[in-house]
Amino acid sequence: MKKTIFVAVIVCFIATSYAFMRDETPKYENLKVLPKNTNKHELDSIMKHFSRALGVKCSHCHVRSTEGKKDFIFASDENKNKLIARSMFKMMNKLNKKYFKEDNEEHKNKGELTPTISCFSCHHGQEHPENTPPAPPDHKG
Numbered sequence: 001m002k003k004t005i006f007v008a009v010i011v012c013f014i015a016t017s018y019a020f021m022r023d024e025t026p027k028y029e030n031l032k033v034l035p036k037n038t039n040k041h042e043l044d045s046i047m048k049h050f051s052r053a054l055g056v057k058c059s060h061c062h063v064r065s066t067e068g069k070k071d072f073i074f075a076s077d078e079n080k081n082k083l084i085a086r087s088m089f090k091m092m093n094k095l096n097k098k099y100f101k102e103d104n105e106e107h108k109n110k111g112e113l114t115p116t117i118s119c120f121s122c123h124h125g126q127e128h129p130e131n132t133p134p135a136p137p138d139h140k141g
């Protein structure tokens with residue numbers, strides 16, 4: 001009996017802290033490929049992935065305000081790389097859904113955020129992914 005109450009208290013605690021976290025979710029203004037209810041933790045980790053995967057800074061895809069020149073206007077679509085990134089994201093989703101379904105389910109079951117095909121799979125820290133493998137070490141000519 002005691003145990004049941006204890007479990008119920010824990011469940012209740014998790015439920016309320018979860019609701020509390022959701023409450024803190026900022027309302028991003030201009031999400032077109034990510035889910036509208038993406039929370040700050042998820043968005044930060046996705047943006048870090050984008051940046052590291054391409055070896056760039058936030059400014060590669062986001063414009064700054066013309067007055068301050070320091071503050072980003074993250075919701076703006078003025079930077080063309082942001083638009084390219086959106087279409088890349090759609091392509092990435094298609095590849096994962098169509099060709100790597102089971103593999104992605106395994107990732108999900110392990111609680112991993114990053115899908116099988118990620119930006120890094122192709123970009124490997126570069127803006128422009130390479131399409132030719134390096135020559136073998138003993139290659140002459």
Ligand code: HEC
Pocket residue numbers: 027028029030031032033034035043047048050051054056057058059060061062074075081082083085086
């Ligand atoms: C490779 C391009 C790229 C890079 C680099 C990038 N972002 Fe983004 N960012 C995007 C795209 C694309 C969206 C819109 C996603 C959508 O439409 O669902 C976005 C959306 C956002 C938003 C939500 C804006 C809103 O209100 O709609 C924030 C905040 C943000 N990025 C912050 C950052 C930060 C901070 C960094 C650097 C750590 C960063 N981004 C790096 C492409 C990028």
Ligand code: HEC
Pocket residue numbers: 050054081082084085086088089092117118119120121122123127128129
């Ligand atoms: C299947 C491979 C592949 C995947 C996955 C992929 N990309 Fe790309 N990406 C490319 C190729 C190829 C180019 C064109 C490179 C060029 O112009 O030389 C490119 C170009 C880009 C560019 C333009 C680069 C520039 O500076 O001109 C951006 C921005 C970009 N990708 C963002 C992303 C983001 C963000 C993701 C993940 C959501 C992603 N890509 C996933 C292959 C990929």
